Amino acid sequence: xxxxxxxxxxxxxxxxxxxxxxxxxxxxxxxxxxxxxxxxxxxxxxxxxxxxxxxxxxxxxxxxxxxxxxxxxxxxxxxxxxxxxxxxxxxxxxxxxxxxxxxxxxxxxxxxxxxxxxxxxxxxxxxxxxxxxxxxxxxxxxxxxxxxxxxxxxxxxxxxxxxxxxxxxxxxxxxxxxxxxxxxxxxxxxxxxxxxxxxxxxxxxxxxxxxxxxxxxxxxxxxxxxxxxxxxxxxxxxxxxxxxxxxxxxxxxxxxxxxxxxxxxxxxxxxxxxxxxxxxxxxxxxxxxxxxxxxxxxxxxxxxxxxxxxxxxxxxxxxxxxxxxxxxxxxxxxxxxxxxxxxxxxxxxxxxxxxxxxxxxxxxxxxxxxxxxxxxxxxxxxxxxxxxxxxxxxxxxxxxxxxxxxxxxxxxxxxxxxxxxxxxxxxxxxxxxxx
Amino acid sequence: xxxxxxxxxxxxxxxxxxxxxxxxxxxxxxxxxxxxxxxxxxxxxxxxxxxxxxxxxxxxxxxxxxxxxxxxxxxxxxxxxxxxxxxxxxxxxxxxxxxxxxxxxxxxxxxxxxxxxxxxxxxxxxxxxxxxxxxxxxxxxxxxxxxxxxxxxxxxxxxxxxxxxxxxxxxxxxxxxxxxxxxxxxxxxxxxxxxxxxxxxxxxxxxxxxxxxxxxxxxxxxxxxxxxxxxxxxxxxxxxxxxxx
Numbered sequence: 001x002x003x004x005x006x007x008x009x010x011x012x013x014x015x016x017x018x019x020x021x022x023x024x025x026x027x028x029x030x031x032x033x034x035x036x037x038x039x040x041x042x043x044x045x046x047x048x049x050x051x052x053x054x055x056x057x058x059x060x061x062x063x064x065x066x067x068x069x070x071x072x073x074x075x076x077x078x079x080x081x082x083x084x085x086x087x088x089x090x091x092x093x094x095x096x097x098x099x100x101x102x103x104x105x106x107x108x109x110x111x112x113x114x115x116x117x118x119x120x121x122x123x124x125x126x127x128x129x130x131x132x133x134x135x136x137x138x139x140x141x142x143x144x145x146x147x148x149x150x151x152x153x154x155x156x157x158x159x160x161x162x163x164x165x166x167x168x169x170x171x172x173x174x175x176x177x178x179x180x181x182x183x184x185x186x187x188x189x190x191x192x193x194x195x196x197x198x199x200x201x202x203x204x205x206x207x208x209x210x211x212x213x214x215x216x217x218x219x220x221x222x223x224x225x226x227x228x229x230x231x232x233x234x235x236x237x238x239x240x241x242x243x244x245x246x247x248x249x250x251x252x253x254x255x256x257x258x259x260x261x262x263x264x265x266x267x268x269x270x271x272x273x274x275x276x277x278x279x280x281x282x283x284x285x286x287x288x289x290x291x292x293x294x295x296x297x298x299x300x301x302x303x304x305x306x307x308x309x310x311x312x313x314x315x316x317x318x319x320x321x322x323x324x325x326x327x328x329x330x331x332x333x334x335x336x337x338x339x340x341x342x343x344x345x346x347x348x349x350x351x352x353x354x355x356x357x358x359x360x361x362x363x364x365x366x367x368x369x370x371x372x373x374x375x376x377x378x379x380x381x382x383x384x385x386x387x388x389x390x391x392x393x394x395x396x397x398x399x400x401x402x403x404x405x406x407x408x409x410x411x412x413x414x415x416x417x418x419x420x421x422x423x424x425x426x427x428x429x430x431x432x433x434x435x
Numbered sequence: 436x437x438x439x440x441x442x443x444x445x446x447x448x449x450x451x452x453x454x455x456x457x458x459x460x461x462x463x464x465x466x467x468x469x470x471x472x473x474x475x476x477x478x479x480x481x482x483x484x485x486x487x488x489x490x491x492x493x494x495x496x497x498x499x500x501x502x503x504x505x506x507x508x509x510x511x512x513x514x515x516x517x518x519x520x521x522x523x524x525x526x527x528x529x530x531x532x533x534x535x536x537x538x539x540x541x542x543x544x545x546x547x548x549x550x551x552x553x554x555x556x557x558x559x560x561x562x563x564x565x566x567x568x569x570x571x572x573x574x575x576x577x578x579x580x581x582x583x584x585x586x587x588x589x590x591x592x593x594x595x596x597x598x599x600x601x602x603x604x605x606x607x608x609x610x611x612x613x614x615x616x617x618x619x620x621x622x623x624x625x626x627x628x629x630x631x632x633x634x635x636x637x638x639x640x641x642x643x644x645x646x647x648x649x650x651x652x653x654x655x656x657x658x659x660x661x662x663x664x665x666x667x668x669x670x671x672x673x674x675x676x677x678x679x680x
Contacts, residue, residue, distance in 0.1 A: 065450020124478030169633030
């Protein structure tokens with residue numbers, strides 16, 4: 001019998017921001033299959049024009065509450081590139097530590113609070129308080145630890161204060177760093193518990209793959225998060241100043257969407273892209289966890305993005321321990337109270353790129369000779385992924401026909417969730433119409 | 436019986452709802468006080484029957500108003516969560532530019548497709564019963580507000596400037612360091628957290644009820660700072676409160 005199916009998920013839940021799924025099937029023929037975004041526009045690129053160089057990181061941090069450290073760092077790197085501002089080795093280590101902390105925090109939120117309920121067949125994390133108290137406490141402990149690292153380095157977890165152009169306004173105390181290092185060591189046991197839990201339920205992810213291009217920063221000496229070249233699984237690498245050719249924005253007919261692509265119809269960024277591009281540079285424990293899930297490059301199953309995030313949490317815990325050990329060995333140079341690195345303000349344009357939890361992020365600013373911003377552009381990872389989500393849905397829906405409406409709906413929600421979209425990050429208004 | 440709570444968001448970064456998740460173990464304490472019946476960011480279930488609505492984000496479109504009014508209609512109490520909802524926050528920075536200009540800057544020739552108007556706090560559209568200020572909100576203050584409301588009490592929110600807390604924390608005044616700070620007119624309650632971390636007060640908790648702007652002008656003169664600089668910093672968070680001045 002040919003089926004009729006109508007799916008309208010108005011506001012997919014357990015994702016950051018507002019997105020909708022629409023699918024219509026009539027007599028077994030797919031008439032509509034649409035990933036639609038209804039988030040309010042925010043206009044950050046216009047807001048920063050006219051503002052001064054030492055305010056931009058504060059303003060653009062507000063693009064996203066979950067990856068505010070990443071936005072702050074991309075912003076600072078753009079300003080520093082525009083004016084040729086150097087950053088000390090110690091400050092670089094602190095910034096990398098902050099980025100690890102945010103990666104852990106955001107990934108734990110996604111893995112534990114947003115995805116785990118699907119795998120344990122509940123509607124939210126709340127029933128787990130009664131049904132899986134120990135597992136939930138493990139998730140909470142790891143999430144809290146990530147926030148503790150952010151607090152020690154940035155002064156707080158969301159919208160960091162200490163990260164400023166040219167360095168930091170305040171350095172942590174050595175004993176604070178030593179305390180969190182101990183906490184990070186203790187986290188390995190919790191991570192083992194979490195890995196065991198996911199090994200039991202990972203086969204509940206749909207078995208779906210669609211070949212696509214993966215884009216991530218890449219570096220010769222480390223698993224690139226803070227710095228690197230733009231890398232692709234399809235092409236050669238390029239410096240970040242060439243970001244526009246890697247994120248070619250295009251409009252979809254009958255829509256206000258700005259999507260981005262590179263050499264194929266769409267591409268993917270985020271943890272899975274990083275793992276696919278930089279697998280060899282993962283920390284030893286992280287690599288071991290990846291192998292337990294048989295996750296190796298190039299993996300084209302978008303559902304495995306969540307497992308790639310789990311691998312990255314392990315990597316970031318190990319990476320943080322290493323960074324603190326390096327800081328301990330080098331000794332902490334104390335900066336003056338209310339430190340303001342000396343900066344020679346000048347006109348110029350700079351591009352800053354970092355890997356944030358959801359993928360590669362670019363900020364691009366132009367300043368006049370007074371250090372006032374005259375133009376800006378931000379390319380947000382979720383905007384890059386929207387096109388890939390749409391293409392995945394188009395290929396996934398035909399494979400799902402025959403299942404119940406409820407099952408199809410859940411599978412599509414899980415697909416969207418796998419990308420961990422951060423829709424309010426999208427400074428561009430998107431409304432996708434697929435015909 | 437436990438009160439029912441629901442969370443909603445408009446134009447904002449969802450960083451305030453994240454602070455609720457960041458309560459970590461204390462989140463369980465919150466769940467003892469409140470039955471959460473709707474929270475799109477973390478749960479699939481949804482109900483329109485709730486006692487307290489927590490609203491994050493600014494109202495930036497005509498179509499947002501209807502949704503806000505529906506929330507007001509459903510809820511006994513409405514709590515504004517974070518700067519974007521309480522005072523318009525950083526979103527109101529764009530109100531100093533023409534709508535055509537901001538739309539053209541970001542969307543170019545597709546600007547006509549974009550629906551938007553001046554960013555505003557939610558009390559510009561609906562009545563609000565309680566405010567949790569800040570960008571982001573302070574977790575402890577959020578819990579204090581929830582506990583007060585559950586007990587039927589009015590939450591205690593400071594109505595004196597950040598300078599009071601900053602002095603107690605023995606910070607060196609930003610003005611003495613040659614920087615501009617909006618602490619003298621900004622509502623306290625954050626324990627001067629940004630200045631403690633080596634920066635300045637940016638004004639995210641909004642103006643105190645009767646800001647002494649004349650005194651602020653004297654401070655400017657004393658330290659040789661310009662009014663332009665002051666206006667510029669006021670615009671970061673106070674745009675809506677100062678009526679676009």
